[in-house]
Amino acid sequence: MADVLTDIWDKILRYLQKHHSQFWRSWLEQVEPISLENGLLRIGVPERSWQQYLKQFCNAGLREAAQRVTGHLVSLEYVLTDGDDLTVSDYEEDTLHNSNLFYFNPDYTFDNFVVGPCNRLSHAACVAVTESPGNTYNPLFIHGSVGLGKTHLMQATCQAILKQTSPAMIVYMSCETFVNDFIRAVEEGNLYDFRHKYRFADLLVIDDIQFLSERERSQEEFFHTFNSLYQGRKQIILSADCPPSQIPRLEDRLVSRFNQGLVTRIDKPDYEMRMAILYKKASLRGIDPPEEVVSLIARKIDSNTRELEGALTKIHGMAMLDDGLITLKLARQSLGEEPTPPHRQITISQIIEAVTDHFDVRLSDLQGKRRSRSIAFPRQICMFLARDLTSHSLEEIGGHFGGRDHTTVLHAYRNIDKLCDNDESIRSMVNSLVTGLTQK
């Protein structure tokens, strides 16, 4: 029975890997099935963040996979197999209200973070905070433009602190959530609970604090939250897309509070680091792309780490649709460096040959002056195809058909285009000519 279950689970995983490759992570191999009874497949997961990842991102894919593999409707349940994490859930239930439950991304750990010249100080500061929250850099303020790893670093810090022997009470959220929470509390006359929640944290982590810009009442509230935690020597970590003094319309007293600890900047990664990040992301996804592919992506995409990852996801996805092999050719195609269909080499003579064949007219007719429909129509089709399938200019195309000028070619093109839109039989005739030409 156990073997049957393992076999089913393995097939489900392979299906997910192939059909939902963007969600595939190599740690999924470590997740084990517990039982399959009455249409319920129970899965054991050792990490809370994995459990959440499965629920949030993989559930639909896994259900679909389970149905394919077993031929039945199956629902899934993810059971935490490690009891050590309980403090977190106690904390969530007691301290946070359900609407505020936050789960960390299992990708965002220190192990998965590549350290280099552009982020060394920010990383070191986060590690130091992990070792002694509230005592080293307080507040820690990390800034840098979008996609450079601020959220990753902050979540890594939280996850590392949660793994410690006496985990702290962490309040982690985007500034937008803070602001919305505050507005709701004001509306509901519930400021007491709101304040209680924030001011009991051991660690307050607010992402994208620039969102406070111009929101005066939220700034006021945050100022008090900040002070109360700071005075209690609780750790505060903030991130923004610019340094404190450049956040538009942020009160001076907040700017000076934010500057009072350590302010660090994350810069764009250099080429070597981009390579290292790509290798790291590839190994997380259980893929092993050739070096030439990694260096192609690292050369092409140089501004934003999120896009780097996006390119890898796309190439991986394309490979999984086929034989799973990640090749340079595939990478070039997915980065738009190589046209996917190889049909640019078609010549006007080939077009003329196809059209004269189909309509049973002669080349001299197409090049002559006659305007009867039986000649003019095939001539227009030629011009249409020449414009779509070759890189000749309108003038050049006109030149091939009895020295007609570019407006005639354009007119022909628009005419056929319109006919294709309106007339099914013309559309299919043109399509079959195109297919014949491109597949030669």
Ligand code: ADP
């Ligand atoms: P930000 O919050 O600064 O906009 P994120 O933390 O969301 O950026 O990072 C965007 C993506 O880039 C994430 O997938 C993150 O894991 C990745 N990333 C950024 N920097 C690094 C790094 N140094 N090592 C590994 N991954 C990184």
Ligand code: MG
């Ligand atoms: Mg972010």
